[in-house]
Amino acid sequence: MTSDMTARTLRLLSLLQTRREWSGDDLADRLQVTVRTVRRDIDRLRDLGYPVDSTRGHAGGYRLAAGTDLPPLLLDDDEAVAIAVALRTAAGGLRGIEETALRALAKLEQVLPRRLRTRVTALQQSMSGIVWETRGPRADPALLSTLAVTCRDHEIVTFDYTTRAGTTAPRRVEPQHLVASGDLWYLLAHDTGRDDWRVFRLDRITGVTVTGHRVPARALPGDDPAAFVAEKLSGAPTRHRAVATVRASADHVRTHTRYLTARIRPVDEATCVVDASDDSLTRIARTLACLTADYALDADPDVLDHLRATARRTLHATG
Known part of the structure; x- marks a missing residue:
């Protein structure tokens, strides 16, 4: 009896974590119990420190609210593995989160069952990431x-x-x-x-x-x-305009550039237009360098001057 009640309470907690709000009838239907039993189980969760808010009405509603302390979260195996892998790679795009991610990862891995730690390690060892140079400020x-x-x-x-x-x-x-x-x-x-x-x-x-x-x-x-x-x-305005008409299909260009898809417009089966306009002259040159087919360029004078200067330095370096 006690084990059934514990399992049902954990199941209730899991449901509350997957949706913002549940009606009492919905929870009772999912758990195959009465609404009165749901209310008792909600009280047990509150005794354990989970802040569950309730609303009045025909059947009542429940939601897991924010509290003063973070209570334990209930994760299934796949969710735990996903979080562990994400924490290991969290430093890629957020400013100031690297140390915090490592602390959270240490806590999680300490309680992971051996079978899940093995899965996390296997995933991490088989994954590699390319760290590109920072092109702009990271998100807070x-x-x-x-x-x-x-x-x-x-x-x-x-x-x-x-x-x-x-x-x-x-x-x-x-x-x-x-x-x-x-x-x-x-x-x-x-x-x-x-x-x-x-x-x-x-x-x-x-x-x-x-x-x-x-x-x-x-x-x-x-x-x-x-x-x-x-x-x-x-379609947003940029400081420098550069539009290339490429003698290659749009699909071919997409496979060879890391550029926004919306900036590549097909003309016909053998031609496309690439809008390489940008606030940075260096990024324009980098985008054009990725084009693996001949192209005609319509660009602002400052873009052309930058490209000519880059080409001269390259020719000088190669003798």
């Missing part, structure tokens, strides 16, 4: 975490946003998705002041305030938030 983990929660809960936030031109203005938005591109993170959100979708770079966001006001989820623009953000970025 605290900001990333805050916005991730507001995206999940559809909660309006306000912040100050600095544009590329250096002007700062207050914004009020409904966060929807976070999208990573290289070292940069972007927030896809519906700007309530402009009544339109906008893309915000996280390193240009300051003074975030979570309003506590939740709104219904909006229909996203398109099926793929990352593709939408890529398209928005491809």
Whole structure:
């Protein structure tokens, strides 16, 4: 009897961790018990330190709330392995998280069963990562975490946003998705002041305030938030213009460049256009160097001067 109750309580905890809110009827149906038994099990979780909030109503509702201390989390085998591997590689894109990730990893691996430690080690030994040079500021983990929660809960936030031109203005938005591109993170959100979708770079966001006001989820623009953000970025103004007409198919170019897909536009089966425009002359040269076919270039004079100077240095170095 006691073991059944313990197993059911753990199952209840697992359910509460997978959804923001459950009705009493739903939990009772999942656990195959009465609503009254669910209420007793909820009280047991509270006695163990889990902050479970309840709401009044016909069947009542329950959600696992934030507390003053972090209670133990219930993870299945696959979740534990995924978290351990992610912690081992967490230093790749977030500023200041390396030491914190190592501390968390040490705690997790201390309690992992031997069979799971073996899986984690095997995965890590078979994985390799390429560390590219930093092309921009990394994201603040605290900001990333805050916005991730507001995206999940559809909660309006306000912040100050600095544009590329250096002007700062207050914004009020409904966060929807976070999208990573290289070292940069972007927030896809519906700007309530402009009544339109906008893309915000996280390193240009300051003074975030979570309003506590939740709104219904909006229909996203398109099926793929990352593709939408890529398209928005491809149309954003840049300091230097460089557009290459490449004598190769778009598919061929995509397989040889690490560039945004939205910047590659097919013309026909043997030709495509690559928009290599950027704020950095060095990145433009790097993108064009990745093209493995002949191309004609339409670019600003400063881009052409930079490319000619680079070519002269290369020719001089090779004799």
